[in-house]
Amino acid sequence: MSIFLSFLCLIIPIFIVSFSALSKKLQSSKWKLPPSPSSFPIIGNLHHLTNLPHRCIHKLCSQYGPVMILHLGSVPVVVVSSSEAAEEVLKTHDLECSTRSKMVGTEKLSYGYKDITFGPYGEYWREMRKVAVIELFSLKKVQSFRYIREEEVGLMVKKISESSTLTQSPVDLSKMFFSLTASIVCRVALGQNFHDCEFIDQEKIEELVSEAADALGDFTFTDLFPSGGFGRSIDWLFGKYCKQNRNREISSRLRL
Known part of the structure; x- marks a missing residue:
């Protein structure tokens, strides 16, 4: 416990100074930034x-505008809440905003952002999309x-009617x-019936997909503090690091 308190006493002042310096830098920037609610050091607007x-x-x-x-x-996030602003983001400047945010859960499940869903926009993503459109869709x-x-x-429909x-x-x-979805995917991809296939555990597949969906929507401290190792340290203290390893296990099982 004393080691943990010593760690906090050492790391918190460093982050307060870093956050203050970053805030001053943003305020003095030549870019005209959108309004922002009042924030605290380290946590920002999480409160x-x-x-x-x-x-x-x-x-x-409703208070600060669209x-x-x-x-x-430590992650700045732009919130857009009007149709006009959404058009600017999704249509006028769509290329600049076409890459998804990087998160720990999506990184583990997409093999380092190498799939078509979470991969960054670029030549590799365009080639994957071309293959998917031609060969799959x-x-x-x-x-x-x-x-x-x-x-x-x-x-x-027959099962529902009988029930x-x-x-x-x-x-x-x-x-x-x-x-229904699993049966269609299994027959299309493997040529096997999902319910009759011997090597497929239906309950386990459903559990893995549910856990994968939870992992995709789960925030970690590393997502909020991606640099400096501070977020990883907090994840380790609160058991989030074990959950990240669980994401890797889910990814490997889904691949099998």
């Missing part, structure tokens, strides 16, 4: 975000698997739609 962040951001936007800056830890390719989709949807007429038991639609 403005409570259990319902979307409502907090909406309230801040374009504002929030400092989530072309009209001819999509139509060739139409019978699979029709068969699986028919089976799902309502014969057993009159409640239907878990989330589980049903997951099974």
Whole structure:
């Protein structure tokens, strides 16, 4: 405990000085930055975000305008909340804003941002998109698997009908739609029926996909403090580092 307190006493003043220097640099910048709510050293505007962040951001936007800056830890985030500003970002300056934010969870699950979903915009991403459009999502390719989709949807409707007429038991639609999606993907990609395949554990696959979805939406201290090793140290203290390793395990199992 004494080591931890000594560590905090050493690291906190360093970050306060660094944050103050960065704030002065931004204020003296030649760029005209959007307005920003009052912030604290180190945490920035994190104290403005409570259990319902979307409502907090909406309230801040009504006060500071359709374009504002929030400092989530040491990471500046531009919040756009009007159609005119969204058009500027997504249409006029779409190339500058086309790359997704880098986060620990997405890095682990995308093998270092090498997939088409989270990869940075560039030549490599354009080539991946070209291959996906030609080999996976072309009209001819999509139509060739139409019978699979029709068969699986028919089976799902039949199951729902039997459940309502014969057993009159409640239907878990989330589980049903997951099974539908997994069945279609399994037949298209592997040529095997998801329910009859011997080497596929349905319960385990559903658990892994659910954990992967949670990992993609999970924030870590490293996401908020990406430089200097401060975020990683806090993640290690609060057990987030073990969860990051769990993301790597999920990624390897999904690949298998």
